[in-house]
Amino acid sequence: MEFSKIFLGNTALLVTVAYLANLIYKYALSRTSSSIKYISSVLLIIFCGWLSMFFGYNVSENVIFDLRIIPLIIATIAYSEPPTLVIIGASIGLSRLFFGVNEAAIAGCLNLCILGVAAAVLHVWMNRRSFGLMTQGLITIIVINLLNCLDIAFLGVIPSQTYFIEIMPITLPLSLVLSLIFSLILRDFQLERNRTVQIKHSNVLLSAQAEELHKAKIVLEERAKELAQSSQYKTEFLANMSHELRTPLNSIINFAQLISEEDEGHTKEEMAEYGAIIFQSGRELLTIINDILDLTKVEAGQLEIVKEDMNVSEIPQLMGMHFEHEAERGNIAFEMLLDQRLPQTMYTDPNRVQQILRNLLSNAFKFTHEGKVKLDIRLAQTGKENESGDWIVFDVIDSGIGIPKDKQAYIFEAFKQADGSISRKYGGTGLGLSISRDLSRLLGGYIDLESEEGKGSRFSLHLPLLDAESI
Structure with missing residues (x-):
């Protein structure tokens, strides 16, 4: 027991x-x-x-x-x-x-x-x-x-x-x-x-898991906002595009009809004026179509870059031929500067460089009512993020309406502009800056922006200064 x-x-x-x-x-x-x-x-x-x-x-x-x-x-x-x-x-x-x-x-x-x-x-x-x-x-x-x-x-x-x-x-x-x-x-x-x-x-x-779901919810909400905003931008783009397409088409159709009518009252001067209007409308229509095609090719990775020696000193003359008349018509001073230290030629795609500069200068004249537009071509020793080597910089400076700080982040995106109504007021598809940014990347460079609302803008195209032997 x-x-x-x-x-x-x-x-x-x-x-x-x-x-x-x-x-x-x-x-x-x-x-x-x-x-x-x-x-x-x-x-x-x-x-x-x-x-x-x-x-x-x-x-x-x-x-x-x-x-x-x-x-x-x-x-x-x-x-x-x-x-x-x-x-x-x-x-x-x-x-x-x-x-x-x-x-x-x-x-x-x-x-x-x-x-x-x-x-x-x-x-x-x-x-x-x-x-x-x-x-x-x-x-x-x-x-x-x-x-x-x-x-x-x-x-x-x-x-x-x-x-x-x-x-x-x-x-x-x-x-x-x-x-x-x-x-x-x-x-x-x-x-x-x-x-x-x-x-x-x-x-x-x-x-x-709850935290991850919360983060995923926030991401989805942001994506939904982006999609809604993107949808709004594309709607505005289509509305502007329809206006941009109809305007030159209507001009071509109307004046072609006037020319086709056998009216002896039309003088030779009027017929020449009608032909000039048809020619200008056709060029505007072709520019729009080319912008859309270029954007599509860039997104599909099919845009070809053909590099060759480009005469740098010819750029001011070529840009002057395109924009001097527009500067005179708008009573805007057009100044072009060329850095004397620049070499005679650089190895790049001349057509694409000119296309970018035309887009930047076209915007500068479009949004400048008084003052001046300047193209300054200069030499720089470093590029973005202190990339060493010689760079050539094309500064397009204007004294126009400028761009608000909160709008500068996305003006280079396709279909987006600083103001949804800006295309209706000033015309254009809003694709020029997007295409220019993509082209600059294909050329090995980039575009940056400095702007202040009401005080003008500076768009700078940076391209590496290379020759054919260094490729």
Whole structure:
């Protein structure tokens, strides 16, 4: 009867310690390093073995019966390193000497050392057999308990016959049952802790997913705004385009009809004027069509760049031929400067360079009511982001209406303008700057902008100054 009381007390004590250890792990050790957790758990196992002996049953002055083997059984199931089991068994055995060094204490110490080695060997064998956790637990409980009984019978101070007949029939069943119960209780603790960890992990994942969904929602909302804005720009573009196309077409049709009518009242001067209007309208229509075709080719990657030597000094003359008449008609000063340090030629596509400059100058004259427009061709030593080497810069400067700061970011985008109504007021498709930007990139350069509303703008075309031999 005394064995039952002591063993039940041992089990209750071990359950209490296990519960307290679970609380300590949850609130004190959960955020510590894995090595600290590992060492703490080993020390706890050894302490539980010592505690079982402290509250054990004294059969005689030196002989103690207790459940010190239960911590070793739990360790055999819980730890993956066999040396750890040897250390735990030897440490629990040595702790027996704290209650006095005598023949029974030495036998008890030797018993736990043997059980520690046996637990390590058993652990290796079970892992090689790939047993499940429940099977490992049952095998460990049975083997360790049986070995413990044999060690006590043959190494202990109690006569073997007395032990086998009077003590083992009581202690072995109790030890087996209580070992199993304690193992199940600990397993329940472990499952509960695993569930808690899984819940925390799930909460972290859900929080991360919620944050990602929120970010994705913001991105989608921004994309929706961009699409709505893009749709608005394209609607405005189509409205402007229809106006730009109809105007020269109507002029061509109307004046061609007047010419085709056999009316002797038309003088030669009128007929020449009608022809000039038809010619100008045809050129405007061709320019629009060319802009659309160029934009389509750029987006499809089919726009060809044909590089050859370009005479830099001819650029002012060519631009003067295109815009001097327009400058005179608008009473706008047109100034052109050429840096004397520039070489005679550069290796690029002359037609595309002229196309970009015509677009920039056309916009400059279009949005300048008074003052001047200037084309300044100069030499620079660095390009964008401090790219080293010689660059040629074509500055197109005007004193026109300027561009607000908040509108400068997207005026180079296709179909976009600083003001949705600007094409109706000034004419044009709004594609010139987009095409010019794309052409400058194909030529290895870029366009930048400086502007202030009401004070004019500076569009600068930067091109690398190369010759054919350096390509």
